[in-house]
Amino acid sequence: MQLFKTTHIDFIGKRKMFYVVSAIITIAGIAGALIRGVEYGIDFEGGTEAAFEFQRPVEIDALRDAVEAGGFKGAEVKTYGEANQYLVRIKNEANTITGAVRPTDRLRDHLNGAFAGNTVTLLKVDNIGPKIGAELRQQALMAVIVSMVAILLYISFRYELMLGIAAILALLHDVLVTFAFTVLCNGLFGLNLEMNQGMLAAFLTVVGFSINDTVINFDRIRENRTLHRSENMMALVNRSINETLPRTMLTGVCVVLVLVVLLFFSGEVLRGFSFVMLIGLFTGTYSSIFVAGSFVVDWLIFKKQLDPNSRRDFVDAGTTVRRERQGAVAGA
Secondary structure, eight states: OOSSOOOOOOTGGGHHHHHHHHHHHHHHHHHHHHHHOOOBOHHHHOEEEEEEEESSOOOHHHHHHHHHHTTOTTOEEEEOSSTTEEEEEEEGGGOOOBTTBOHHHHHHHHHHHHTTTSOEEEEEEEEEOHHHHHHHHHHHHHHHHHHHHHHHHHHHHHSOHHHHHHHHHHHHHHHHHHHHHHHHHTTGGGOOOOBSHHHHHHHHHHHHHHHHHHHHHHHHHHHHHHHOTTSOHHHHHHHHHHHHHHHHHHHHHHHHHHHHHHHHHSOHHHHHHHHHHHHHHHHHHHHHHHTHHHHHHHHHHHTTSSOGGGOOOHHHHHHHHHHHHHHHHHHO
């Protein structure tokens, strides 16, 4: 199944324009993130995790509103264990002691008042210190770096170092752009996009999804280098991207439909994950089409293994190759 037939778009010829677009988005996003700052969840900042049991189950949205009304801004609320049990995670900044009353006890008393007649029991309390949160932030960053290094080694072993470097640059582009959009959109339209372990999982998933598209393009480039030996590399990369474009777009549309449903109907717990995945899908598809192959071409130009002025349109180049083969057969 294809959304459209094979196209004949000159992606490589327009690569400098796409470089500028990517640079503007990345720089603007990072600058905005530096100005606005990054909001961390209690996983990376520290805080308190408390489990509560209600006499009868309550609506999760009503519980979330009640917790916020009690002065615990940015608290994370989710189901826990049985249908009438809930987990509330409070950040350090909201985790202050009023007199001799612990914050969790104060929250329990507030919930008992907010849900009169529905007795609330505090089941357990776990504390995450700021030092542990800082260590988790470092480990999260290390996880992303290690995943990229592993991908670089794999691509370099499977193909060649040039393609591995191009793949990593495209992945770095995807992570930076997705991170920038996540920070800038936090709080807009009711989105809670604080950085926590769930968001880390989303970023690692974006890395995996993005490299999948890039590897497919690189596979086609390798195949075409065998099939069209006399074709200019710029024309060959163009050909390869156009040949895989229908498959790339079909996969992207299918995943977008799922992520849009998750974004609007999955609830608060998965909304951040689905938003990061949605942005990452667009940036990953964009980079696999407009960025990764262009890096390969410019790397060859930089190494003086390709003359940028010798470029031929890939349709004309393919016609020339067929004519050369026909002439060789006729001569034989």
